[in-house]
Structure formats: structure tokens, C-alpha cells
Amino acid sequence: MTERTRANVTTQTPLGDLGRRLAARRAQLGLTRGEVAARAGMAAAYLGYLEEHPGGAPGTGPLIKLAEALETTVTELTGGAVDVPPGPGRAGREPRFTELTPAECRSLLGTHGVGRLAVSTGTGPVIVPVNYGVVDDAIAFRTALGATPSLAAGQEVAFEVDRIDDAFSQGWSVLVRGHARTVTDEREQRRLTEQAYSAPWAGGTRDLWVRVEPRTVTGRRITA
Template sequence: MAEQTSPHRAADAPVRPGPAPRVPEHEAPVGDLGRRLALRRTQLGLSRREAAARAGMAASYLRHLEEHPAATPGAGAMIRLAGALETTVAELTGGTADQPPGPGEAVRGARFTALQPEECRALLATHGVGRLAVSTEDGPVVVPVNYSIVDGAVVFRTAAHATPARAVGQRVALEVDRIDEAFSRGWSVLVRGDAEAVTDSAAVRRLNGRAHSTPWAGGRRSQWVRIVPVAITGRRISV
């Protein structure tokens, strides 16, 4: 049932945090700001009500922002949302989209720790974009790929003659990371293993059905590559 409270009248009304239901797919945001709000909220494991309560606004107003591309919250609301979602206004508005991550200074008292193997696997299993290091005749090359984890292996789809396809038959490395610009912290996980082409028709159908990620590059990318890990290590920088 749609929430009846007017988003503009309720913008500053606090709400109590409720349970943390998953956001249904039919409620997926359509605007750039809305998509960034919903993504960051999901990364923190917050329901819409919990995030709104942190920001001191109504859940109906946050829903309005997530679902309406023309929504233009004021500066005060954006600052509160950035604080509630542990990020910056620039991140939420896409102002850093074309900049490399990590321009901020390190915070005092930061700790650099090794991740346990189970922590590395848990972070990998969230799926996303990884950086694949491949050896070529011109030297090592690093390219981004949309990967998934299926049966403990890293899998990705590529075109037969694209650079990622050169991984087949090699020992390669895949690096995945997350950087929190607002707090100068983050983690990285490195997978090393042997890459192989998946050619069995039954295995291909299985990957088509189970893999999470679709290549952002688009086009026909029907070659599946699987990396069977031989080593998984990780590091975290925290405060």
C-alpha cells in the first residue's frame, strides 16, 4: 500500500526505525540521486525507515527521493542524508563519478589488518566489478570485469577476442575492493588462480542461470571464463 504522508510536508518529521525488509524490485529507483541513495542504503544494510530515521526525515520522503528523478532536496536534507549513509554529498550526487577513488587524506589512528579467508570469501560473494590482471605479449594488462561467484569459483562473461579472454590457460589475479571516501577506509581482496574456458553446454547453461552479474560493456559476450582460486588474501583499513 502506498504511503499517504506528503513527502514535502513530512520532510523533517522523524520516524522510528522499523524492521529491515528487502526493497522489492518493483520499487527500484529510477533517478540518478535515487539510485545512489538506494545503493548506499543497501550497502549499509539499512531499511528505508532506518535510513530515514538516521537522517531525521520521514520514510515517505526518502521513498520520494529514491523513486522520483526530478526530486530536488535542499542542501540541509542532502547533508543529513550523507551523514546518515556515511558518505558525502558529492558521492550521492555523482560529483565524483569521473574521479579516481581515494583522493582524501588518511585519518589518524587508522589500522591496516589482514582479512581471514572466510572474510575474503564473504566479501567476494557480494558480486560486482573486479580488476583482472592478465599477461599479454605486450606485458601485463589490468581490465575491469563483471564477475560472479559460482561454486566457489570466480566466473565472468566476455567476448572471444576481448582482453579478458586472454586469461584462459594462464594463472591470473583478480582484485576486488571497496573504498569509503567519507571515512578514508576500505578493503581489498586478491584472488589468484588458474583461468579456464567453460565450454561444456550443461555448465554454460548452469552459469547462465546462476551467475549474478551481466557485462556492463554490452554486446555479444558469450564466452564464460572460470577462475579456480589457489590463493585468496585480503586487507582492510579501518579506524
């Protein structure tokens, strides 16, 4: 791991919000500050400072140790891969491919996030990202009338979410296929709005709710 991490060290000033990325990666792994600090051989108070102060700028040594402790790379922690498509690394030496169970797929879908919606249009199939939530096992998202995601209403569509870990050349994907419909019941609209985690990132007025009722849910995982 040390050799892999050192290969991703940059001598430039760290990019992005380091503290936010440290906290997010720690939460993703389910680790406490104390556990990460112990792994990195540093004081938990110092890790807390880095997470809570945007101006925190540790040297190369602490960054390498934090990347190792969080099972990622310095490039990822400093935001250097923000504009780079996921998956540029090499495949693992002995990759293992497994099918996910329905329960695992539902767990990975979670309650909300960003996924990719595949929908047919007049000029051919299109795939667009949407902010979604999971309500009663259905995929729900908010859009605007006439926007590309709104064209899903009344169609059979595909919806996909995935996570890629470039540091270890592993990841997973979940595919939902089902019928999409516009939510017209006012009570259901209010309930979805109340349960919405956040407004669509695209901004603007987007008050049209669409639900995708899953017909099949499948998934796969690659581990090194």
C-alpha cells in the same frame, strides 16, 4: 562528521540519480528507510519520495543530514564523484590495517560484481575490469574470443575486488590468484549462463565463459 560533510557541499544542481544513490547506500549499510529518516530527522515518507522520484531535489540542509545519516558525503550522494578516481581524501588519523580471514574474503567477493583481472599478453601484463560471478567458489566471467580477458585461459592470473569509502578514508581489497580455463562443457556453460546476474556491461556478443580456480585468496582492510 558534520564538518567533513559540509566541506563537500556543492551549490550546483545535484548530479546523477539521487534516489538511486540514496537507496543503494542505505542498502549497503543495511538500514531501513525508517532508520535513515530517524537519523536524518525527517519523515520516512519524504525519504521514500526522494528515493522513488527522479525529480526529487532537496535543499542543502536535507542533503547534509542525509549524507551524515548514510555515513557519506553530499558529493557522493549527488554523483559529483562519478568521474573521480576513488581515494583522493587524506588518510585517517589513526588507521588500522588488518588481514582478512578466508571466510571474510569469500563473503566480500559475494556472488557477483565488477572486478579487475590481471593477465599476461604479448606486449606485457594488462589489467582489465570484468563483470564476474562466484560459482562453486570459482570466479566466472563472460567474454569474447580474442578479447583481452579471453587471454587469461590457460594462464595463472590475478583477480582483485575492492571498495573504498572516501568519507571515512577506509576500505578493503581481496586478491584471488589461480589458474584460468575456458569452460567447454555445454552443461556447465548453460549453468553459468542461467546463474549469470547480468550481461557484461561492455555489450556485444560475449558467449565465451572463463573460470578462475582460486589457488590463494587473501585480503586486507583499513579502518579509521
